Amino acid sequence: ELKVEQNPLFLSMQEGKNYTIYCNYSTTSDRLYWYRQDPGKSLESLFVLLSNGAVKQEGRLMASLDTKARLSTLHITAAVHDLSATYFCAVDVGNYQLIWGAGTKLIIKP
Amino acid sequence: GAGVSQSPRYKVAKRGQDVALRCDPISGHVSLFWYQQALGQGPEFLTYFQNEAQLDKSGLPSDRFFAERPEGSVSTLKIQRTQQEDSAVYLCASSLGEWGNQPQHFGDGTRLSIL
Numbered sequence: 294e295l296k297v298e299q300n301p302l303f304l305s306m307q308e309g310k311n312y313t314i315y316c317n318y319s320t321t322s323d324r325l326y327w328y329r330q331d332p333g334k335s336l337e338s339l340f341v342l343l344s345n346g347a348v349k350q351e352g353r354l355m356a357s358l359d360t361k362a363r364l365s366t367l368h369i370t371a372a373v374h375d376l377s378a379t380y381f382c383a384v385d386v387g388n389y390q391l392i393w394g395a396g397t398k399l400i401i402k403p
Numbered sequence: 404g405a406g407v408s409q410s411p412r413y414k415v416a417k418r419g420q421d422v423a424l425r426c427d428p429i430s431g432h433v434s435l436f437w438y439q440q441a442l443g444q445g446p447e448f449l450t451y452f453q454n455e456a457q458l459d460k461s462g463l464p465s466d467r468f469f470a471e472r473p474e475g476s477v478s479t480l481k482i483q484r485t486q487q488e489d490s491a492v493y494l495c496a497s498s499l500g501e502w503g504n505q506p507q508h509f510g511d512g513t514r515l516s517i518l
Binding site for chain 2: 391396
């Protein structure tokens with residue numbers, strides 16, 4: 294069975310701290326996407342990772358992909374309140390389909 | 404520019420009724436996807452169109468679900484004889500090219516509630 298597992302599913306942290314969200318997947322893939330979703334809003338694309346070792350950074354967020362380990366990480370540096378949202382990873386498994394994780398709900402407290 | 408537009412934003416229907424959900428993708432986008440998202444879960448793939456061709460409908464949960472994109476732009480997801488388990492947010496997404504390598508741009512979704 295194809296699985297994409299994110300952990301943690303819920304994370305409450307203080308502003309200024311660093312943390313990492315993990316995305317593990319069960320099948321061979323070299324394409325992975327990270328999205329952000331605010332409550333009641335649509336999904337916003339954050340990063341597209343297309344090869345083993347890919348690293349992308351935007352502001353306080355950095356994403357990486359290790360296709361051999363079937364693992365992607367989303368690292369948050371010096372968190373600020375505006376980063377509070379739910380973060381999803383999605384894995385391209387071919388056949389026009391993305392398999393999505395359950396999401397990590399991130400709350401950043403002032 | 405205009406993003407992906409979905410209507411209605413909210414839909415309440417009685418069990419057994421038929422519903423139709425509309426998606427206007429970003430102009431010129433070749434690929435169009437429909438997803439179902441349950442509360443607290445990630446989206447689940449329903450179907451994929453490349454222009455007007457429905458290339459994958461393996462995610463549609465039953466034959467009560469039907470999607471079309473007759474002219475390669477606007478798409479409609481129809482659910483016949485709705486049941487309570489159909490209650491969810493239905494998301495539409497589009498991307499510029501054919502499948503692969505590009506992020507999908509999502510609409511705000513239609514929240515469907517079946518009473």
